[in-house]
Amino acid sequence: MADVLAAPQQGKADSTLRTLTGISIAHWVSHFHLLVLPMLFPFLKVQLGVGYIELGFALTVFAVVSGLTQAPTGYLVDHFGARKILLGGLVLGGLALMLLGLHLSYASLVACAVLLGLANSVYHPADYAILAEHMDEARMGRAFSIHTFAGYFGGAVAPAIVAAFVAIGGGAGALIASGAIGVLIALLLVAMSIPDAGAHKKKPGAEDAPKQAVITPALMMLTALFMLLSLSVAGISNFGVVALMGGYGATYSAANIALTAFLSASAVGVLAGGFLADRTERHGQLAALCFGANAAIVLLIATTTLPGWVLTAAMTLAGFLSGVIAPSRDMLVRNAAPAGAAGRAFGIVSTGFNLGGIVSPLLFGWIMDRNAPHWVFGASVVFMVATVVLSLLTERRERAATV
Incomplete structure (x- = not known):
């Protein structure tokens, strides 16, 4: 982290x-909260007297609410300030x-899912708006990578x-804690x-600057890219264990x-990936290269039955490459975001x-x-190949727009 935070002035380094x-701690919380309800499903099933379909419906409600509110929350971030929205x-x-x-009741569970969906819609627009405005330009990729890593760690x-919370205070105590x-x-x-960010922080002369449309073709392509990225890894993350056991004879x-x-x-x-992102401006090509290699590895897993250690090695390399592109x-989103609209830009693409x-x-x-x-x-593999194509098209569109 020291290399990311290096700055000519000590005061600026401390602020960075x-x-x-x-912001990384906040992102840790977001991923931690994503898994609290699933981790407590056995407790909730007994206490509420419902089945897994009803519990799964609560997660669907969460996903739908979060998806519908990402873009509006991005507008709130830019209009009222990222700091207030993040704290909220x-x-x-x-x-x-x-x-x-x-x-504890099923109605309360669904209401909780709605509120958690609203809360989840805050993190990407607010976090990225603050980072984009306050991190050193030359180390922006590494700052983004640390932020993303903190989220992964929260889930892990x-x-x-x-x-541990259940062992100390039971299921209800775990929810409260x-x-x-x-x-x-x-x-x-x-x-x-924590500093603020957003379009409400007008700079001198900004009032006379022409307003730019936020919903651009580039951001729409990036939204599709985010959806494909999600689909590319979701099947492996959520159904990989049962698929390996059911189709490849792997033990649990x-x-x-x-x-x-x-x-x-x-x-x-x-x-x-943070270090690589700071050393290139061709972010779309880097993403395409990594996911192209990833597609080849996952295709090997899909079409052959590998020995246990080879399977683990292949999954390790596939996971590494999927992380590198984050x-x-x-950076593709930040570069495509109109001035003063980072919150809305990240809110829109995160809908993907x-x-x-x-x-x-x-699907899976x-x-x-x-x-x-x-x-x-x-x-x-199909989604990864589509991601490769769209990554290259997105970068080509961005470069054409800057010429």
Whole structure:
């Protein structure tokens, strides 16, 4: 992190460190909160007397609400300021979980999912608006990579933390404690004096500058790119274990080791991708190269039965490459965002993630119900190839627009 924070003036370096640390912690909370409800499904099933379909419906509600509110939240970020919206999201998500813990019912669960969806829509527009405005230009890719890594880490440690909370205070106590983390982090960011960002911070002469449209062809292509990226890895992340067991004869232990290797390598790849993103302006080509290689690896997994250690090695490399492109993906959005509209730009394209989150469980669940586990990886290859093509087209459009 020291290389990311290096700056000519000590005061600026300290401010950059404080900003990057605070925003990364907020992103950690967002991914942690994403997994709190799924980790507590066994408890909620018993306490609420419902089935997994009803519990899954709550997650669908979350995804739909988050998807519908990403773009409007981006407007709020640019209009009212990213800092206020980010703090509000942390508090809202925290209170949603705490209230569910205090009043357990299925209606409360659905209401909690709605509020968590609203809270989740805050993080990408607000986080990226603040980072884009306050990080050093030459180290922007690495700043984005640290921010993304913090989110991955939040998801990685969520099962252990929630399990510890359950052991101490039961399921309801785990909900309350998990929610309290969001509120406490909001207070921490206030104490850290996290800076603001947004179009409301007018610079001299900005009033006379012509307004630019936010919904541009480039951002629409990037929204599709984000959806394809989500679909490319969602099948492996969510259905990889059952696919490997059902179609490749892998044991439960071996399949879990392979998936853990994939997810862990993704987090490491994000950090490596930050350095690469700062050393090139051809972010679309970098993303295409990594996902092209990734497609070849996943195609090998889809079409052959590999020995356990070879499978784990292939999944590790595939995960690493999928992580490498994340900072370049974010740089593509930042470069395509009109001046003063970073919040709206990231809000719009992040909708693609939510669309992928809505479609992927249905698609890959249908594939498994059709007893075609190889196509969990095969469909991922198709989405990866489409991602390669769209990455190149997106960069070509951006370069044509700047000529």
